Amino acid sequence: MQLRDDFAKHISELHNPIDRPYTASIDKSLLKNTEDVKHLNKEIQNINPDYLTFLPAYFWMFYFAIGWVYFFSYMFSVIFILLFIVNLDFVLSGFTVWFVLVGILMFIIFCTPLILILYQFIAKKPFRTQYYFLKKEQKITYYYRPLMKFRQPYELKVVDYKDVRPDLHLDKYNQAYTPLNLYVADPETGDITHHLKLEDYRVNPRVQWAFIRTYMERPADELPIDSELCQAYPADTSKSLFACADIIYRKNGILPSDHSGGGQIMVFIIGSIIALGNLFQANHYQCTKRAILHPEVQKLLTWDGQDNPYPIQPITDEAKLAFDGxxxxxxxxxxxxxxxxxxxxxxxxxxxxS
Known part of the structure; x- marks a missing residue:
């Protein structure tokens, strides 16, 4: 498995390893951190006796990309108008070819990000990885593709939970960014064979690992689930980009959890300013590659869909309509x-x- 150069190549090179599955008692004091547990409850996409999965995490680079689109699209409009107005006589005096070339160059430089985003809305290419923690089978499943190999198809990966080695990976470019990384190594050579990047920097990684361990290793009643926050989402790809965008607001408590249409004014005030960014994030959720839909993963599932011991909000009729568009x-x-x-x-x- 090919890894980025800035990640560990050998298990002995991990930055800050923490306790492995079943090797030590779970520090339950970590799960008393109200804010982090509340955050994890909001990030859960689905939880039942078979599998747990969180919504795909997003980097701050997402917001940088949206700013890039806005800035360059805006600058393109401004510069193009200024050149056309100020230099109109200059253009008519025989420099039309130069003007056209400059215009084409500006269009390529300034509008490429916007065009790529609009293309993504249509093509729906998956970017984020979603990990499924299978409790009864004690496995983790996900799709993997090397970072820069866009043409390579995703590969289904299934790893044993007990073989995972958790590590608090320190980003050398951003010392404040310390996500939870899960590695699986070859038992003979120690070489990394799988690298699971959970990438959620908004929560204490130790709390996140204690939460995952409690789900995988302990009875359901020991997992701190708040039924008012933890909601069920459709396991398959939603047909509505707008319903996916609503998730962003519902996780922040701006909208009610049932997709009832409430909170209109707040969305108009906030959503209208950053609507493109929220829709782009919703697009990532909508087209995330879901291992749970793969036949080989479906074979590992044993739950019959009844009597979920985890207290979560069911999918309401309004939400079903919303996700169907x-x-x-x-x-x-x-x-x-x-x-x-x-x-x-x-x-x-x-x-x-003006």
Whole structure:
């Protein structure tokens, strides 16, 4: 398995290893951290006697990418208008070819990010990895593809939970970023064979590992689940980008949890300003490669779908409609937010050039 150069190549090179599965008692004091446990409850996509999975985590680079799109799209509009207005006589005096070449170059440089995002909305290429912790089978399943090999298809990976070696990986470029990484090594050579990057920097990685260990190793009643926060989501890909975008707001307590259409004004105020970014994040959730849908993983599942011992909110009728794209309270809210967002952007360009 090919790893990035800045990650461990050998098990002895791990940065800060912590206790492995079943090798030590779980520090339950970690699960008394209200904020971190609350965060994990909101991040759970599904939890039952068969498997636990969290929503795919996102880097701060996502927000940087959205800023890139806005900045360069805006600058393209401004520079193109200024060149056309200020240098109109210059263009007509015989430098049309130069003007066209400059215009094409600016279009490529400034609008490529926006075009790529619009392409992603249509093509729905998966970027994020989702990990499934199978409790009864004591395995972890996920899809893997090398970071920069976009044309290579994803490979299904199934690893034994007991072979995992957790490590608090320190990012040398960002000392404040310490995510939980899970490694599996060859027992003879010690070489890393699997690298699971959970990548959620918003929670204490020790709390996250204690949470996962409690799920995998202990009875259901020992897992700190808040039924008001932990909600069920469809295990398959949603048909509605807008319903996926609603998840962002519901996790932050801005919207009610049932996709009822409430909280309209708050979404118009907040969502209209950063609607593109939220929709892009929702697109990543919508098209994440889900190992749970693979036949080989389905063979490992034994739960019959009844009597879930974990207290979670079921999928409401409104949510089912929303994820099928047929909840028009949700759809209209996001359509209006997008229209307001476009209006803000257009106003900014016009105001700058007036």
């Amino acid at each position: 047929r909840n028009w309270e949700v759809n209209i809210r996001w359509i209006v937010a997008i229209i307001i967002n476009i209006s803000f952007f257009s106003w900014a360009v016009v105001a700058y050039n």
